[in-house]
Amino acid sequence: MRRTALRARAACFLKESSVAKVYKADETFNHELLAGASCAFGVFDGVHRGHRFLIGEAVKTARESGGISAVLTFDIDPDERFHAERLKKLMSNERRIEALAETGVDVVVVLPFTAEFSSQEPSAFLDALFKGAVPYAMHVGSDFRFGARAAGTVADLEAWGARDGMHVCAHDLKSADGRPITATRIRLLLADGECEQACALLGHPYVFEGAVLKGRGEGTDMGFATANISLPSMMQVLGEAVYAAYATVDGVRYKAAMSVGVAPTFADATATCEVHILDFAGEIYGDIIQIEPVHYLRPMIKFESVDELIATVKSNIQWVRENL
Numbered sequence: 001m002r003r004t005a006l007r008a009r010a011a012c013f014l015k016e017s018s019v020a021k022v023y024k025a026d027e028t029f030n031h032e033l034l035a036g037a038s039c040a041f042g043v044f045d046g047v048h049r050g051h052r053f054l055i056g057e058a059v060k061t062a063r064e065s066g067g068i069s070a071v072l073t074f075d076i077d078p079d080e081r082f083h084a085e086r087l088k089k090l091m092s093n094e095r096r097i098e099a100l101a102e103t104g105v106d107v108v109v110v111l112p113f114t115a116e117f118s119s120q121e122p123s124a125f126l127d128a129l130f131k132g133a134v135p136y137a138m139h140v141g142s143d144f145r146f147g148a149r150a151a152g153t154v155a156d157l158e159a160w161g162a163r164d165g166m167h168v169c170a171h172d173l174k175s176a177d178g179r180p181i182t183a184t185r186i187r188l189l190l191a192d193g194e195c196e197q198a199c200a201l202l203g204h205p206y207v208f209e210g211a212v213l214k215g216r217g218e219g220t221d222m223g224f225a226t227a228n229i230s231l232p233s234m235m236q237v238l239g240e241a242v243y244a245a246y247a248t249v250d251g252v253r254y255k256a257a258m259s260v261g262v263a264p265t266f267a268d269a270t271a272t273c274e275v276h277i278l279d280f281a282g283e284i285y286g287d288i289i290q291i292e293p294v295h296y297l298r299p300m301i302k303f304e305s306v307d308e309l310i311a312t313v314k315s316n317i318q319w320v321r322e323n324l
């Protein structure tokens with residue numbers, strides 16, 4: 001298709017905003033949107049530096065060809081269907097799609113990850129995805145897999161693209177310290193409490209959010225009120241320990257000291273994440289708050305006495321006050 005025709009068509013699909021329009025690829029979706037587009041394809045949990053590089057390449061070829069740039073992704077995360085019990089995620093599906101829409105790409109196309117769709121063999125999977133529309137370029141990492149049992153490889157993508165002239169750009173994975181940046185690597189760093197290194201690979205802060213639940217009410221008596229955060233197991237990426245953090249309540253960002261893991265000092269404790277928000281005294285039960293862990297302070301300790309626990313937690317809070 002000619003460059004000017006592509007531009008004209010692209011213009012009618014796009015709204016004037018730096019945040020991409022998000023399309024759900026359901027039965028109402030017009031697949032023609034993807035004809036002549038430059039796409040980046042994957043799950044993109046965390047929207048890390050490697051993902052941003054790949055999306056940047058799609059934006060570049062879109063500029064060259066005159067078509068639109070598109071991120072193709074899934075909802076839900078395929079691992080949620082196949083390995084939900086052991087999956088740890090850097091972002092919820094909603095946040096991941098929002099973050100993808102903020103990368104500078106023109107559109108985000110979200111493919112519902114149904115059993116039916118995902119069980120198609122590679123070539124049928126691509127036919128169902130594009131329904132006759134042929135993108136100009138498809139950017140993926142060299143390890144990209146798709147279709148039933150993740151059997152489809154870059155070679156399958158190239159064979160499919162060769163039929164209609166789609167350029168497949170399989171990129172070497174962007175690395176840091178000699179190793180590819182992957183969501184798995186970042187999750188492992190967070191499990192070890194390595195917040196700074198994880199954020200360096202993400203290229204942005206690691207933030208999780210959860211609703212504030214009622215706790216046992218002991219914290220206030222001890223001199224440090226805590227918000228107990230409810231987190232589904234899938235979002236419990238951060239290793240058990242005590243951290244310096246920021247907590248955002250109703251759009252306001254506060255310093256915070258946080259424990260992750262059930263308090264071993266108390267037999268009746270159940271909360272898995274407790275946050276003391278510095279210089280904050282509001283009623284926030286039921287509110288959703290955002291937590292940004294920034295620095296590992298120490299492991300969780302089973303204290304011999306409550307006085308010892310209080311003194312240690314207060315010294316952690318003081319450290320946060322002085323160093324964040």
Ligand SMILES: Cc1cc2nc3c(=O)[nH]c(=O)nc-3n(C[C@H](O)[C@H](O)[C@H](O)COP(=O)(O)O)c2cc1C
Nearest residue numbers: 215216217218219257258259263264265276300301
């Ligand atoms: C910064 C911080 C550090 C903590 N460290 C520990 C710890 O090392 N060991 C422990 O048993 N509990 C620890 N806790 C959890 C406290 O024991 C818990 O917040 C307190 O018992 C209040 O619990 P409640 O909110 O359920 O009433 C910590 C809490 C915070 C906020």
Ligand SMILES: Nc1ncnc2c1ncn2[C@@H]1O[C@H](COP(=O)(O)OP(=O)(O)OP(=O)(O)O)[C@@H](O)[C@H]1O
Nearest residue numbers: 041042043044050140141144173174181182183184
């Ligand atoms: N470091 C990277 N550099 C360039 N492309 C990447 C990088 N990491 C992943 N990709 C590509 O980005 C797309 C999304 O990948 P995917 O969601 O599998 O990310 P991932 O970080 O490898 O996640 P996981 O560790 O969970 O497998 C795929 O096309 C993948 O090949």
